[in-house]
Amino acid sequence: MAEQKRPTGLIANKGIELLTWGTPNGWKASIILEELKEAYGMDYTWQAINIGQNVQKEDWFTKLGPNGRIPVIVDHDKGGFAVQEGLAILAYLTRHYDPEHKFSFTDPLDISRAEQWMAWQHGGLGPMQGQANHFNRFAKERIPYGMQRYTGETERLAGILDTQLKTNDYLVGNKYSIADIASFGWVNIISFSGIDLEQFPNLKKWWKRISERPAVQKGLAIPSKGSFDNDSYQQRLKDEPEFAAKEKDLREAIQKAKEQYGYVFKSP
Numbered sequence: 001m002a003e004q005k006r007p008t009g010l011i012a013n014k015g016i017e018l019l020t021w022g023t024p025n026g027w028k029a030s031i032i033l034e035e036l037k038e039a040y041g042m043d044y045t046w047q048a049i050n051i052g053q054n055v056q057k058e059d060w061f062t063k064l065g066p067n068g069r070i071p072v073i074v075d076h077d078k079g080g081f082a083v084q085e086g087l088a089i090l091a092y093l094t095r096h097y098d099p100e101h102k103f104s105f106t107d108p109l110d111i112s113r114a115e116q117w118m119a120w121q122h123g124g125l126g127p128m129q130g131q132a133n134h135f136n137r138f139a140k141e142r143i144p145y146g147m148q149r150y151t152g153e154t155e156r157l158a159g160i161l162d163t164q165l166k167t168n169d170y171l172v173g174n175k176y177s178i179a180d181i182a183s184f185g186w187v188n189i190i191s192f193s194g195i196d197l198e199q200f201p202n203l204k205k206w207w208k209r210i211s212e213r214p215a216v217q218k219g220l221a222i223p224s225k226g227s228f229d230n231d232s233y234q235q236r237l238k239d240e241p242e243f244a245a246k247e248k249d250l251r252e253a254i255q256k257a258k259e260q261y262g263y264v265f266k267s268p
């Protein structure tokens, strides 16, 4: 990606403006916007918010997204209305800009089903996998209890998705929708989080099926294509011996932590 200037405020005056970074939560917004663009020709503007530089904590940003986290969208056609949180962004964009319900539902029970899976992602998969990444990779010290607790919870939740996808190609109504988009980004980096995707064949097929959508590939490249997705991770294991050695060490530490606390995979 060409070096961009540090954002200091909004830059568009019409349509949707997305403030984002290349993370599982950021991808929820960029993927649905790319899908809407492809389906309806709806254009949008985006700005890269480098979370490593804490741009998301600046005043101009928190006036729009009080939580100080990406993604945030601003709808310039609705008086500059701002929306934070993935679920709310997916719901807002489809409510206003998916008139044919290509990615959303009309049946109240399906609407509820989609809300349930999106709430599940917000309360479960996102936070647990985020903490797994934190304890496995970013914590200043290796804390075995935290490592096995959060990697184990992520694995349990992957099992829940795998079961739901046993007889369905998609999470709700056998149709690709915002319910899938909410969890897709997290599953897209689940190998990086210490989970073996081979253990979950239905989930792996769902992830592949969604990855192949052109709009998804475009959404994943905003602001730039990363190197943590499952395919890149596997490729790096093959190509980079130093990376492979570090990852082997991490996997062994997670396994040891699981054994130390008697963790056993269980998922209904």
Ligand SMILES: N[C@@H](CCC(=O)N[C@@H](CS)C(=O)NCC(=O)O)C(=O)O
Pocket: 023, 024, 025, 026, 051, 056, 068, 069, 070, 071, 084, 085, 086, 087, 122, 126
């Ligand atoms: N639940 C929110 C969470 C947003 C979130 O956690 N964003 C992360 C990136 S994935 C972030 O901005 N982290 C930077 C920070 O915490 O300052 C969502 O689904 O949008």
